[in-house]
Amino acid sequence: MEKQGKIFILSGPSGCGKGTVLKSAMREHPDMFLSVSATTRGPRQGEIDGVHYHFIDDDAFLKMIDRDQLLEHAGYAGNFYGTPRIPVDEALDQGRDVMLEIDVQGAQQVYAKRPDAVRIFLAPPSWSELERRLVNRGTDSADKIRQRLTRARDEMALAVDYDYFIINDDVERAAAELNDIFRVEHFKPAERMHLVKD
């Protein structure tokens, strides 16, 4: 048996810094496959097909659902979003770990299909800090920010079911904790017992 790839899920409220922490952690884990979501919404300025999203039309999306080619999916503001299954399985077969950056609802769908997935919740150090970050980002209206904060509290309530909980008060420390988790999750008997020789 070769090294087995593992699915890691990173969830956390919008504005908690998932992208930044992940980017920092990836420097020590360059082989990890970062899943790219499929969506039916159009690309925004600067978004590249296959990098930020796989931009596909409604027909293609519905076909993926029919063919069980999505590990999770949801509708949001009139568009579909989902995690393509095939690239994930290909990476796992190659022994690569896979990272899914998805929300709590998506995580529940993936976990139902793949109970060996490791779920990590990234939280802001405080609610006021989360609000500050959303305001400073300058991309959302006051109304939108209120919506995001309400949603964040709902998501956080479900974090109790996660395997790990990381507080992003310092990007480098949070990234180091992520890497600790990636490492330790490969210390499992199923993956190592056969390595004891003769």
Add this chain to the structure above:
Amino acid sequence: MEKQGKIFILSGPSGCGKGTVLKSAMREHPDMFLSVSATTRGPRQGEIDGVHYHFIDDDAFLKMIDRDQLLEHAGYAGNFYGTPRIPVDEALDQGRDVMLEIDVQGAQQVYAKRPDAVRIFLAPPSWSELERRLVNRGTDSADKIRQRLTRARDEMALAVDYDYFIINDDVERAAAELNDIFRVEHFKPAERMHLVKD
């Protein structure tokens, strides 16, 4: 809620190097409480009461069983051995992690009472290396070594139920993996969710 102490169990065949790896790991984790077993056998040359074992008589041992003051116990070669519960609970209450170096059967007893205990199995790199170490130790007869090797194979078969499996091919690396586990096991939502402020 303050930092919660956690029970860690280290099992592994006689001769796999549990003591050495643990001693090395403890340098980074000096606060951990190392449980001292109680036994009814007499002290051997150089063994200190309260350090190597708590040496007690049969009466005292049976009283501890009656009063539910042992987390696990077993008889071996006409003597009793067990893990006193009270010092473990006191350490946990102080927020200290606790290490129990016990065999697979003891681990099963503890886990039945404390399902939040984290079980770590330490294995030798190979069976021939284990035999070599037992022979080099020079403390056991050829017969005793054969017995230990048979027992080791029985124990290893049960390692599949453990949370973690570490191969001791290099003491420092194995100790580092132990410390990774000690750290990561405190990244749990139950212990951290309340730390998100306001």
